Amino acid sequence: MDTDARKLLLEKMLYARRFEERCFEAYMEREIGGFLHLYVGQEACVFGVMAAARAGEDAVITGYRDHVHGLAVGMDSKLMMAELFGKESGCCHGRGGSMHLFDLQKQFYGGYAIVGAPFALAIGLAKAIQLQKRDQIAICILGDAACNQGTFHESLNMAALWQLPVLFVCENNLYGIGTRIDRSTAVTELIERAKGCGVTGAQADGQDIEAVFEASKVAVEHVRSGQGPYFLELKTYRFRGHSMSDSNVYRDKSEEEQWAGRDPIQILKNRMLESQEITEEEYKSLDKEILDTIENEVVAFARQAPSPDVEDLEKYVLCDTDGDSEQGVNTNG
Amino acid sequence: MSKITLVEAVNQALEYEMAHNNNVIILGEDVGKNGGVFRATLDLQSKFGEERVLDTPLAESMIVGTAVGMATQGLRPVAEIQFMGFIYPAFDQIINHASRLRNRTRGRLHCPLVIRAPYGGGIHAPEHHSESTEALFAHVPGLRVVIPSSPLRAYGLLLAAIRDNDPVLFLEPKRIYRMVKQEVPNKGEALPLDECFVLRSGTDITLVTWGAMVHETMKVAESLALQGVEAEVIDVATIKPLDIDTILQSVEKTGRCVIVQEAAKTCSVGAEIAAQIAEQGLLYLCAPIQRVSGFDTVMPLFKLEDYYMPSENRIYSAVKQTMEFA
Ligand SMILES: Cc1ncc(C[n+]2csc(CCOP(=O)(O)OP(=O)(O)O)c2C)c(N)n1
Numbered sequence A: 001m002d003t004d005a006r007k008l009l010l011e012k013m014l015y016a017r018r019f020e021e022r023c024f025e026a027y028m029e030r031e032i033g034g035f036l037h038l039y040v041g042q043e044a045c046v047f048g049v050m051a052a053a054r055a056g057e058d059a060v061i062t063g064y065r066d067h068v069h070g071l072a073v074g075m076d077s078k079l080m081m082a083e084l085f086g087k088e089s090g091c092c093h094g095r096g097g098s099m100h101l102f103d104l105q106k107q108f109y110g111g112y113a114i115v116g117a118p119f120a121l122a123i124g125l126a127k128a129i130q131l132q133k134r135d136q137i138a139i140c141i142l143g144d145a146a147c148n149q150g151t152f153h154e155s156l157n158m159a160a161l162w163q164l165p166v167l168f169v170c171e172n173n174l175y176g177i178g179t180r181i182d183r184s185t186a187v188t189e190l191i192e193r194a195k196g197c198g199v200t201g202a203q204a205d206g207q208d209i210e211a212v213f214e215a216s217k218v219a220v221e222h223v224r225s226g227q228g229p230y231f232l233e234l235k236t237y238r239f240r241g242h243s244m245s246d247s248n249v250y251r252d253k254s255e256e257e258q259w260a261g262r263d264p265i266q267i268l269k270n271r272m273l274e275s276q277e278i279t280e281e282e283y284k285s286l287d288k289e290i291l292d293t294i295e296n297e298v299v300a301f302a303r304q305a306p307s308p309d310v311e312d313l314e315k316y317v318l319c320d321t322d323g324d325s326e327q328g329v330n331t332n333g
Numbered sequence B: 001m002s003k004i005t006l007v008e009a010v011n012q013a014l015e016y017e018m019a020h021n022n023n024v025i026i027l028g029e030d031v032g033k034n035g036g037v038f039r040a041t042l043d044l045q046s047k048f049g050e051e052r053v054l055d056t057p058l059a060e061s062m063i064v065g066t067a068v069g070m071a072t073q074g075l076r077p078v079a080e081i082q083f084m085g086f087i088y089p090a091f092d093q094i095i096n097h098a099s100r101l102r103n104r105t106r107g108r109l110h111c112p113l114v115i116r117a118p119y120g121g122g123i124h125a126p127e128h129h130s131e132s133t134e135a136l137f138a139h140v141p142g143l144r145v146v147i148p149s150s151p152l153r154a155y156g157l158l159l160a161a162i163r164d165n166d167p168v169l170f171l172e173p174k175r176i177y178r179m180v181k182q183e184v185p186n187k188g189e190a191l192p193l194d195e196c197f198v199l200r201s202g203t204d205i206t207l208v209t210w211g212a213m214v215h216e217t218m219k220v221a222e223s224l225a226l227q228g229v230e231a232e233v234i235d236v237a238t239i240k241p242l243d244i245d246t247i248l249q250s251v252e253k254t255g256r257c258v259i260v261q262e263a264a265k266t267c268s269v270g271a272e273i274a275a276q277i278a279e280q281g282l283l284y285l286c287a288p289i290q291r292v293s294g295f296d297t298v299m300p301l302f303k304l305e306d307y308y309m310p311s312e313n314r315i316y317s318a319v320k321q322t323m324e325f326a
């Protein structure tokens, strides 16, 4: 990877980290409501994958830990923050919240709170891409625990049977809330389960963004060239609790410390410091710039944005019956 | 005796019954080592072992199906679904299996299981974490649907649910999980299922409600009393089978009825109660029945949540209209 590419990824990961940390604060200040699942520690995964795919063009679908996925497909972080604040200017007009970011222009079909559901939705996206012969692939990014839901097996079977253009990315952070993978899963190398369904794939170090990028290039190339579905398992770790209400009592401190030493941002930064592609000063000023942008542009935008209108409460339940003529972009079908 | 919250009362009931009946098994996501995401099963795994408090994978259909299979073998499983909005993958197991085994085997098998799930709004969560879809389940023959509204009733009704020989969906109003504390004697005394609780007697109007809405409704009843209006407040508690007799007796006395529920309005439990009053007690009525209800839309996010949920104001104005009806 050349210096420019590395710099870009470092900047993106750092932006995501600061964005998530700012969300944490806004939640504590009660500006963000509902639930909040932070991606801190896992940044290399989605940025590595999307660097190999066509961000904003390939169809992406994921779970509820979705803020950084939104950033990685190129969403406007102002509209994301406004959504988290529950505001009308948000990407779902304050109706989806943290777990349901969405951006049609970026082909981001959203975060989903119901674990496992997106596997099946991704099959539908991929089947449509295949039938309509579109130059696009579907990318479904979910966690390890999601792979125990029935939809995992049902969907991977269909993907293999129909040879669908879908890339499954599993962010294996070893836990589903408080339950460690070996307490919930018989075959803990999830790649083996995918293979059992007839889906080929690979594993990669989810803390090293260049490793993720290299593995993703192979994966994306496989899917895009019509060779059928692919399963990419990324070994990673979330540095914070599952959500803001997580007591986080179920993990060994030693395990946490061990993974803290494998911070994806530090790994790339150190590599770039060593090869003198960046200086500590440059990194610091980048960080400061990011913090300023998030505070003065992103949070400020979300704060001043209007709240949803009560009058709209019962709109968009069914097409045409709510007095609203706006139609989905898919109605020309 | 110290006072405990509703969620602590759930924990106390589970602990009591596990200690007194070896056939009681708990299963669900994060219920063991983690003590449940709402702490309802706290410490139960360390007390009763991994054999009786089972951490399951994230797979609701499997959880409920497993509970059904166990129940046919003399065990009394209590399955936890983390939020009511996550129960739908298990819909098939609940509707096609748990609730029909007894009928299909003509009584040779029954299905003594409990499915516990936190439900309802008011905690600023998104849609699936806030909605009240009890009517979907109340529609199904062969299933009990029980909703406690206080620590005392959570304790007594959960014990009754576990001891009951039929499948019970036990919905816990999470907004009031920690809202009020009561003294709850830990003597293993169950409360009756299939019966409404008259929480306040009155002669002027009947207020019918359940779950967290009991609290708003009681507050309205108290402020009405200051104005000389005596409201009778009924906590339905067991949504299905419905104890319509208690409601009818009250309406016969008061002639007026307001139903308060969080759920969306159409085809709701409130609709069923209104229909049964109309069928059997129309001539008692001096005014049309009113429903104070959620709206026929997806439960909105926190900025509009207060508007969606029945407030004391909305209940009060429905009562006022009903009282003023000629
Ligand atoms: C159908 C369903 N069941 C349960 C939950 C509650 N829940 C939310 S996240 C989660 C764990 C998911 O873990 P994993 O898939 O590994 O993703 P991670 O949180 O680690 O990113 C659970 C049990 C849910 N949201 N949906």
Ligand SMILES: [Mg+2]
Pocket: A143, A144, A145, A171, A172, A173, A174, A175, A176, A177
């Ligand atoms: Mg996980």
